[in-house]
Amino acid sequence: MKIKKILTSLLVLLCLTCQAQITINIRYNAPDGKALKYMEEMETTGFADSIRAIPGCLRYDYFIPQDDPQSVLLIDSWEDNQALNRYHSSSVMKKAEALRAKYQLERKAEMFSPMRPPMNRPQPDKPDSTMIVRISEIEVYPEYLQEYLEFAHNVGATSVKEEPGVICIYPMQQLRNDCQIRILEIYASQEAYQHHIKTEHFQTYKQGTLHMVKSLDLVDMRQMAPECLPLIFNKAK
DSSP states (O other): OHHHHHHHHHHHHHHHTOOSOEEEEEEEEOSTTHHHHHHHHHHHTTHHHHHHTSTTEEEEEEEOOTTOTTSEEEEEEESSHHHHHHHHTSHHHHHHHHHHHHTTOEEEEEEEOOOOOOTTSOOOOHHHHHSEEEEEEEEEOGGGHHHHHHHHHHHHHHHHHHOTTEEEEEEEEOSSOTTEEEEEEEESSHHHHHHHTTSHHHHHHHHHHTTTEEEEEEEEEOOSOGGGHHHHHHHHO
């Protein structure tokens, strides 16, 4: 345990010397399903949403790894080390630490910063750099499939209808494997996405389907022809 703590501290110190965007993967492990209970309490008490609301927080999402359904993977991203420092000095951080102690969690942290693009690579224009395009890759437990499909349809329809910043939430189901779901998500900006995940209809979907989802991977995409996007949606009419 001491070695793990030292390694984690070194990773934090290394991270704090970097001014670039920071992504952190933390694996929580504990016996008797305590890691899952920790994740559930973080979400249901609003602790996770409080962290997501901290300025500079780009992402704060929990996942259940396929290789160990009793553990929990947290992926959180921050604009820079100042944003991460705001989180570390916040009262919600202390509450999260107390909650981790309550469930006696072991954790392993890995921190990443994005590779800088080559100097000769053209930078995306402003609309492409601010718009979020994502494909959610989801596998659902067979016994919950029909119930999940209803949740996914409702949150997609409600989000597009009621949220101006949600351009598209389009659930799809693989023909060759009914339990494999893909959702195309397009948000006008990071602010639109942050607003979306705080809405009542998204939280109803998120909390209502936690036990239905076997695996989830959020794959962010780079637009290759952003000028075609309006034409695509006009043709869909």
